[in-house]
Amino acid sequence: MTPARTPTGAAPTRGRRPGRSTGDDREVAILATAERLLRERPFGDISIDDLARGAGISRPTFYFYFPSKDAVLLTLLDRVTEEANAAAGDALVRLAEDPRARWRELIARFHATFGGHRDVVLACAQVRGTNAEVRRLWAEVLERWVRAVEAAIEGERARGAAPDGLPARDLAIALNSMNERVWYATFAGDGPAVAERDVVDVLLDVWLTAIYRTTTPPSL
Amino acid sequence: MTPARTPTGAAPTRGRRPGRSTGDDREVAILATAERLLRERPFGDISIDDLARGAGISRPTFYFYFPSKDAVLLTLLDRVTEEANAAAGDALVRLAEDPRARWRELIARFHATFGGHRDVVLACAQVRGTNAEVRRLWAEVLERWVRAVEAAIEGERARGAAPDGLPARDLAIALNSMNERVWYATFAGDGPAVAERDVVDVLLDVWLTAIYRTTTPPSL
DNA sequence: GACACCAGTCAACACCCTGTCGAGTGGAAT
DNA sequence: ATTCCACTCGACAGGGTGTTGACTGGTGTC
Numbered sequence: 001m002t003p004a005r006t007p008t009g010a011a012p013t014r015g016r017r018p019g020r021s022t023g024d025d026r027e028v029a030i031l032a033t034a035e036r037l038l039r040e041r042p043f044g045d046i047s048i049d050d051l052a053r054g055a056g057i058s059r060p061t062f063y064f065y066f067p068s069k070d071a072v073l074l075t076l077l078d079r080v081t082e083e084a085n086a087a088a089g090d091a092l093v094r095l096a097e098d099p100r101a102r103w104r105e106l107i108a109r110f111h112a113t114f115g116g117h118r119d120v121v122l123a124c125a126q127v128r129g130t131n132a133e134v135r136r137l138w139a140e141v142l143e144r145w146v147r148a149v150e151a152a153i154e155g156e157r158a159r160g161a162a163p164d165g166l167p168a169r170d171l172a173i174a175l176n177s178m179n180e181r182v183w184y185a186t187f188a189g190d191g192p193a194v195a196e197r198d199v200v201d202v203l204l205d206v207w208l209t210a211i212y213r214t215t216t217p218p219s220l
Numbered sequence: 221m222t223p224a225r226t227p228t229g230a231a232p233t234r235g236r237r238p239g240r241s242t243g244d245d246r247e248v249a250i251l252a253t254a255e256r257l258l259r260e261r262p263f264g265d266i267s268i269d270d271l272a273r274g275a276g277i278s279r280p281t282f283y284f285y286f287p288s289k290d291a292v293l294l295t296l297l298d299r300v301t302e303e304a305n306a307a308a309g310d311a312l313v314r315l316a317e318d319p320r321a322r323w324r325e326l327i328a329r330f331h332a333t334f335g336g337h338r339d340v341v342l343a344c345a346q347v348r349g350t351n352a353e354v355r356r357l358w359a360e361v362l363e364r365w366v367r368a369v370e371a372a373i374e375g376e377r378a379r380g381a382a383p384d385g386l387p388a389r390d391l392a393i394a395l396n397s398m399n400e401r402v403w404y405a406t407f408a409g410d411g412p413a414v415a416e417r418d419v420v421d422v423l424l425d426v427w428l429t430a431i432y433r434t435t436t437p438p439s440l
Numbered sequence: 441g442a443c444a445c446c447a448g449t450c451a452a453c454a455c456c457c458t459g460t461c462g463a464g465t466g467g468a469a470t
Numbered sequence: 471a472t473t474c475c476a477c478t479c480g481a482c483a484g485g486g487t488g489t490t491g492a493c494t495g496g497t498g499t500c
Contacts, residue, residue, distance in 0.1 A: 042349075126349025128349075146412045166422055166425050167418075170418060171422070171425075173412045174423065176412070178395075191358065191359030192366045206394050206398075206426070209430045
């Protein structure tokens with residue numbers, strides 16, 4: 001696996017061969033094709049041949065750029081999670097100035113990012129069951145967010161704004177998990193789901209009550 | 221699809237042919253094989269041939285009993301959800317006598333049922349992404365639980381034990397979604413997860429604070 | 441007892457998808 | 471002019487799914 005053809009570039013990102021120049025266009029074309037096809041049908045119904053033809057290359061050539069279909073999705077997921085991390089940014093600093101507004105900002109930004117790439121997010125959720133690599137990456141990303149939320153909760157408890165209760169980490173896991181599943185249902189549109197218009201406020205309310213026991217936590 | 225070979229029995233359950241007598245053993249054998257294999261490897265790594273050989277029949281013969289591999293899992297899921305429904309039972313009646321204990325009972329019973337069939341539950345979660353039938357069944361089941369919780373929340377608000385706030389349905393969706401995802405992580409063991417020992421109490425706390433704004437809601 | 445019927449069974453086939461191998465090809469570097 | 475290598479693809483091997491059509495043996499019927 002991952003023959004690492006060229007020791008040219010820096011770190012070989014995500015099993016993708018670190019091509020030089022000509023190949024870059026093709027790699028981009030494959031990713032663009034994947035995003036386009038994902039808009040019209042589920043990931044499982046897209047074959048490597050579809051991806052290759054869409055990028056104007058043959059199937060064997062596809063393997064020069066990506067080791068598998070899943071690796072393409074992984075690259076797409078990488079982008080989304082990076083964007084989400086950037087969007088989340090500093091929403092949790094100076095939480096004390098206006099806790100409700102800050103938490104809402106955090107949730108709304110994630111919502112906007114995921115909503116903007118719902119096809120990729122949905123495809124990843126589907127593949128997570130069968131692909132260990134996607135599972136691992138998602139677990140990493142989630143762990144990062146859980147830690148950030150855990151620290152924020154502990155900060156709020158330390159300043160007396162939030163009461164003690166569950167271990168902050170467990171609470172952070174539960175709340176992040178809720179968001180993930182609720183967003184999934186909202187974007188997928190199958191099964192019981194919160195309307196997209198309301199979802200941020202619904203999630204926010206549960207977060208605030210779980211953390212503060214009130215929907216109007218105190219500022220400084 | 222679903223040729224409906226024999227118009228013998230009543231409603232043909234879940235695409236499974238309504239066999240008469242000899243075939244019943246084989247059908248049971250297939251289901252048992254599926255459960256056994258699921259204990260040792262993921263659903264995607266189990267082929268129809270594995271299922272057939274495990275039940276002592278050939279692959280074509282498998283198709284006499286089930287229209288696909290997924291249909292086997294669907295039958296297994298049916299059992300689990302029926303068991304869960306039975307276990308949940310009357311936990312939400314007379315909620316007012318001891319709300320905390322009742323809610324805990326509900327969550328604990330679901331936890332016990334799912335934990336007792338974690339392989340099936342995990343497999344379904346994985347397949348849900350690719351199989352519309354599983355998705356539909358799960359959506360149905362979830363809808364039922366959401367409605368029950370929604371009604372319970374409204375009951376608690378009516379008697380003045382729980383404050384108004386989010387639409388009860390949205391809250392019920394969010395809480396049920398949280399449980400699903402948190403259990404999944406706990407049983408799967410990948411990514412950030414709550415320890416199995418603690419998971420019921422963690423979920424309970426979030427439910428109580430979201431519904432009542434306190435972890436010690438008032439009795440009658 | 442011969443016959444028809446049918447649930448149940450499977451070898452063989454057609455098909456699709458994945459991943460690999462080996463033989464190219466063309467442009468840049470020596 | 472030659473070498474080298476990123477890049478390309480035809481052809482193959484392998485494995486999974488779903489279907490077809492022929493066969494078998496038990497049961498009920500006349």
